[in-house]
Amino acid sequence: MDYPTTSTLLSWLIFTPLIGVGAILLLLAARPFLRIGVRDGASEETRLTIQDLVDNAARAIGLMTTVAVALLSLLLWSKFEGGSAGLQFVHHVVWMRSWNIEYFVAVDGLSITMVILTGIIFVVAVLRSFMSVARTRAMLGGKREGVGNVLAAGLGVVTPFCSCSAVPAFIGFVTAGVPLGVTLSFLIASPMVDVVAVTLLYGLFGWQIAALYVASGLVLATLAGYLLGRLKLERFVEGFVYDMQVGTVGAGATTVPTWRERFVGGLDEVKQVVGKIWPFLLVGIGIGAAIHGWVPEAFFVRIASPDNVFAVPLAVLLGIPLYANVAGILPLVGALQAKGLAMGTLLAFMMAVVALSLPEMILLRRVLKPRLIAVFVAVVGTGILFTGYLFNAILG
């Protein structure tokens, strides 16, 4: 297949760090020989100063390279067209024609998303440093159902929260007088409308799909929480929860961070998140590629065409027991979409995977009786089902 060169930007982005590293290595390799310039009998301190100079120069080159790479990434992002699955920024040079050796680089929706992701995670982490679970709890305390559900869903998105602390948060909320349904709205929205998920959706399918996902996630969390609250399920919360005394010691820890701390925290978050998701991304891309290459298109079209009414329930049922990082699921979703699966079916699958995970249910079992967990899964699952059908109708 012939890909004409459309931009050399990507090559610059790839080779700038290498040039920087090369320069630093040369400089460091030359370091021992720099003594020669120093007169015999020069003090040990003079020698050390020269060594320091070299170290400083190396550091300066490192910094300049980093800044250059950051600027190039921004440029790449600004020129990237989200939502198109094809290759962009193709740089193609035939090197040795007779041997068929060519230089070829390009970027697709997923790889550029990693570039964007680092930036977005940073910004979100800095913004989130203004929020905490304790603050959210204070804001939700005393709110009535309805308004409370809407607020809880919104706060679920902006509060820094890991679903591994679902249980302490649940107890904290309930004992503060936050209604059960409102608490559940928070717990549904938080993992579902996740910054990594939304960014990856944007990279793969464009901002319309990402926005649709965010909106439907918020609506789903609000309505499901409201409905669960109306069902008066408080008796299916483990009794000890209401007897628990939430200490006030933690209140003292919420000192206001400085801007420097917010930025450093943001960078740390980028490191943690990117470090955590890239293995999942690779595995997801691998499975996606396997599907792309080996699974015949007719297979999916038959079982999961928009006309097949059972496609969405099947996707939700498959998604519930599946516990996967959203970064691993999305490349898979991308590959399945390329095979002709309907977008609504795929979004329903993704929502089921992230919002209804088995490990989280097992965690919540410590505070919720099985009956309540079953109702929770049923209500949220039905909501996802409905969302899937709705999207298939709108987008199909």
Add this chain to the structure above:
Amino acid sequence: MNVKVLGPGCANCKATVTLIEQVAKAKGLDVTIEKVEELRDIIAYGVMATPAVVIDGEVVHVGGRPSQAKVEQLLGA
């Protein structure tokens, strides 16, 4: 110094314990590290997001794995 790491045994909680151990060892600090995994005890500290760090009975960090710089600062290293 008595350091408690509050958390129900998630990956980040373990990472936090390891990080504090490393910093304490590197700086030669006399630190006893305790893992608090019991829900009731975590809640008693008023902590709603884990992992959290308690030093000498005072909650000093909540809701995530602290950075190495933060740990060094907290331990006064």
